[in-house]
Amino acid sequence: MINPTLAEMATYPFVRLEEARRRLVAAGVEVIDFGKGDPNEPTDPIIRQALIEAVPERAPYPLAQGLPELRAAAAGWCDRRFGVEVDPDTEIVPTYGSKEAIFSLAQVLATAGRTVVFGEPAYPVYERGALFAGAEVQTLPLLRDNGFLPDIDAIPDDTAIVWVNYPHNPTGAVAPLDFYERLAEAAAERDFYIASDEAYTELWFDDPPVSALQTGDRSRTIVFQTLSKRSSMTGYRSGFVAAPPEVIAALKAYRPTVGTAPQEFVQRASVVAWNDEHHVEETRSRYRAKREVLIPAIEAKGWEIVASGATMYLWVVGPDVDLLLEHGLLVAPGEFFGPSGAGYVRFALVPTLDECVRAAAILAGL
Numbered sequence: 001m002i003n004p005t006l007a008e009m010a011t012y013p014f015v016r017l018e019e020a021r022r023r024l025v026a027a028g029v030e031v032i033d034f035g036k037g038d039p040n041e042p043t044d045p046i047i048r049q050a051l052i053e054a055v056p057e058r059a060p061y062p063l064a065q066g067l068p069e070l071r072a073a074a075a076g077w078c079d080r081r082f083g084v085e086v087d088p089d090t091e092i093v094p095t096y097g098s099k100e101a102i103f104s105l106a107q108v109l110a111t112a113g114r115t116v117v118f119g120e121p122a123y124p125v126y127e128r129g130a131l132f133a134g135a136e137v138q139t140l141p142l143l144r145d146n147g148f149l150p151d152i153d154a155i156p157d158d159t160a161i162v163w164v165n166y167p168h169n170p171t172g173a174v175a176p177l178d179f180y181e182r183l184a185e186a187a188a189e190r191d192f193y194i195a196s197d198e199a200y201t202e203l204w205f206d207d208p209p210v211s212a213l214q215t216g217d218r219s220r221t222i223v224f225q226t227l228s229k230r231s232s233m234t235g236y237r238s239g240f241v242a243a244p245p246e247v248i249a250a251l252k253a254y255r256p257t258v259g260t261a262p263q264e265f266v267q268r269a270s271v272v273a274w275n276d277e278h279h280v281e282e283t284r285s286r287y288r289a290k291r292e293v294l295i296p297a298i299e300a301k302g303w304e305i306v307a308s309g310a311t312m313y314l315w316v317v318g319p320d321v322d323l324l325l326e327h328g329l330l331v332a333p334g335e336f337f338g339p340s341g342a343g344y345v346r347f348a349l350v351p352t353l354d355e356c357v358r359a360a361a362i363l364a365g366l
């Protein structure tokens, strides 16, 4: 018998997008795919070269604790970027991208029969990880009137984990430090962990977003970082968790069982990626150029762009997804990410700049 949690699970929404894309291509339509958030940007040559040079004659099993050089690079980056001192030996563990670590957190902490809370619309993995761990799930609506921040007072009493994700997928909303401070206070009073998915902190276009690590009390804060979007390294699978020592110790105990340590040659390329900001600035300017093409084209249709201050996403009120599809523009319907996403559409700025220019022309002709 298949695990009923798996059997009851709706199709991962992006599988449905991929099916739509294939249907269109088969019908001879040129598809410009703003659907899935997988960057098409090149990985910087210094990172690729570091990977090539690190491939050994024989690659042994990587250890869950990761290479000391990688932990030091991650800690150094937290210090430079957020002004936070994190101990590389007791407060950092490398991860295989961040998705697997996000998925399994509910198995590492005591959550069975307790509640895992997250705002919606959301990246779907917080919920799936919680359900597989036998936890209850409680969503909080993320609404425009609240700046797409959850109502901290609505967090239920038996909560084990509260997931937050700013800059936010899919809305592009950014959280102020004061929000994290209030959340950290609530976590201390009511005994839950804050799990902060910070996959998009480096894709900003105004001021650099803050991290949940920057609060006065980070004793209950678990941060998930990744090179996937920052360094356009989705296929490398490399990230890290920064957390209090007891959580890192638990992860170091749990992770060898699952076997999700990144390959050492990937870890060595990751050291180069965390230590370089030049390529990240370039990545931001590529996304900025695409925003400069698409934002006016979308606004010219009378569709409103809300939040969208950071990330690779534009969160748009108004477009008809099917009409866009007919013209070869694939976008993600907001309700894919949860009921509060209804009425919105997410454009992921992953097509090339040329494709964005073509998409703007298609929009103008609609």
Ligand SMILES: Cc1ncc(COP(=O)(O)O)c(C=O)c1O
Binding pocket: 037, 096, 097, 098, 099, 100, 102, 123, 165, 169, 197, 199, 225, 226, 227, 228, 234, 238, 239
């Ligand atoms: C909000 C959010 N968190 C985490 C991830 C996971 O990224 P990765 O596993 O590549 O680090 C993604 C990927 O799209 C995401 O959108």
